[in-house]
Amino acid sequence: MGKTSYNWSEIAQNPKYLELKRKKRVFLFGWWIVASVYYFSLPLLSGYFPELFKIKLIGVINFGYLFILSQFLVAIFVAMYYTKVANRDFDRLTDELVREIQ
């Protein structure tokens, strides 16, 4: 495979690495949980509180329809926000770390 071998356990103790790891974990798992809670609230609310979905908000368009639409917007928001944070923070930290090691 012709590549330099790294001392993995040494890198694993590097403070920059630990910072990157912590930041990524908190952000990624945090947003994954938030997005999943929002996502599973759709079948739960529609199944157990159908009356809520029937409330008309704009003309005949009800809460249910808008809530489904909001699922799309939330997913797109999470994707865009993650892209922004990853480009701004994670990629920069990773680059700094890799430069320090090599």
Added chain:
Amino acid sequence: MFTKILSTLMLTLLLTTVGIAAEPSKSSPQAGVAASSSAPVQVQAGTVAAPAPVAANPAPISGVPTKVKPNRAITISMFMTIIGITLCVVIWAARSTKSAADFYTAGGGITGLQNGWAIAGDYMSAASFLGMSGLISLYGIDGFMYAVGPMFSFIAILLVIAEPCRNAGKFTLGDILSFRTAPKPVRAVAAVSTVTVSLFYLIAQMVGAGKLMQVLLDIPYRVSVIGVGVLMVGYVVFGGMKATTWVQIIKAGLLMSGTVLLAFLVIAKSGFNPVGFFTDIVGNPLIQDHVRMNVLKDALPKPGFDYGQRFMEPGLFLKNPLDQVSLGIAWALGAAGLPHILMRFFTVPSAKEARKSIVIALFINSTFFFLINIIGFGAALYLSPQLISSVDKGGNMATLLLAQLLGGGAGSLGGDMFLAFICAVAFATILAVVSGLVLAASAAIAHDVYVNIVMDGKADQHTQVKVARITSLFVGLAAIVMGLAAEKENVVALVALAFAVAASGNFPAVMLSLFWKRFNTAGVICALLVGTISALTLVVISPVMTYPQKIADDAKKIVSTLEKKQLEGVVLADKDQKLLEKSRKDFEKNNGGTSMVGLKAPIFPLKNPGIVSVPLGLIAAILGALLFRDRRAEEMFDEVEVRQITGLGISKASDH
């Protein structure tokens, strides 16, 4: 040269196939759908009389034998154009496919943008394009709710799967899982899992393709399955990942143009007024009648009940909240464990590009499923649910009928052209999805089993590519044979099964490999075995399977209702008489029969096993890892973690 000869051979074979298919063309293209609004209203009369069982079951809608009739000449020439373009792509890709990395990952030389379109092309199936809009057109908002799952799939992939996998993997699921475990047993189990999941999915697609072509173009089932099979084998064997990627990109482009155009025409027809559009739906007498009589089965209208508004409220199709949550789990985690999706991350050079590709795929997907909602509601309003269900009970023809209508109507040049285009889009969609699946399954066999288990990783590039090509050929042949054998089978269960197995076995195994230090060989094997077996068992004993006894019972109900009517002295209408005869036959044929595993009725109450099988797979993975501790796996965790977080030591095209 070898490539050229074989591609010519394939083209000839294909042309012959199409030639045979074109033979029984006696139906005049003019005999279009009876789109007059009076026809469907009469159809319902028979529906009310018969106590149709559940909405999803063969509702006895008889009457006018409506059918979608595309213009064969225009449609087949569009098919041939697609085949021609993709074959050029294959010939171009075949030239640059020399190493194993070229074959499996296009040498890692796909950009994030291209890969995003390819992932979308790999993921959006004909079932979503045709089926989901049909569901919306028949059951309103529940169909739209159904579309949220496949859209949300990409969140888990984006946040926790794509980048770590890209950093820590190489070609296959087996590569990710065997990193710090005993490679041979893990690769073997991973290969079995990959082949199982991919074949389930593949057979469902092949059967769907065969049936679609049969309905649309009168091409015999066998001919279309073989035709699609020959094409997909050709794409993969000669062009490997590069050809597959471009077929998927072309397909995604076609699918999105068709969808955008259709949705735009619906919006334009509604006068660019969404509130007015939905007000028209709620106020539409045909939709109101459909909801009252066909869905809710209220023979007499309940006073003061707004049946039109009911179309906009949940619970017409999705009735069991637990089943919905279970399905939701399969969507949320399953896609992230599908081997043919995982494999796509390795085609880009870095984690950053992998991230970009998932974001693009998520955008395309969300747009697609949003537009499908407009198309579905548009079909309900402009075609009527009665017409749609008279053509196909499941509503699968809604998109096609709508295209024909908005293009100018049946028999008009515009209508024929647009319908032919949408048929061609569906065809391209099937081709793209099956090719990705064949590639994933053959990568598991050739790379994991042959190269890494049989040959101990000692095979030169030439041999690796040769073995990969031969494997693809056999996987494709196996898929064709199984597709032919499964003609009469209920294949809906197979897709659900593929997602459930991926969510219950592959997903926990991949996640824990990447994020849990104590995870090891025993953990991987337990996760894959328990996840796969529990998902499989639960589906086999679930209501998704066909239960002849239930069909017999339902038929008996119809028979007794109609006989009672006859006894009362009512002379049955022609179609009721036919229904009576059919139901008697159904009863005789199915009474006392049992499902595939010998059951009279389902044991597991839910259609989707995820809510039980995912926790089982996860618990098995954790217990397995804790029971059989492995120091080496724990010591190697630092390496896995540093690799997946930083991308150091990433597998590049030039590395192997």
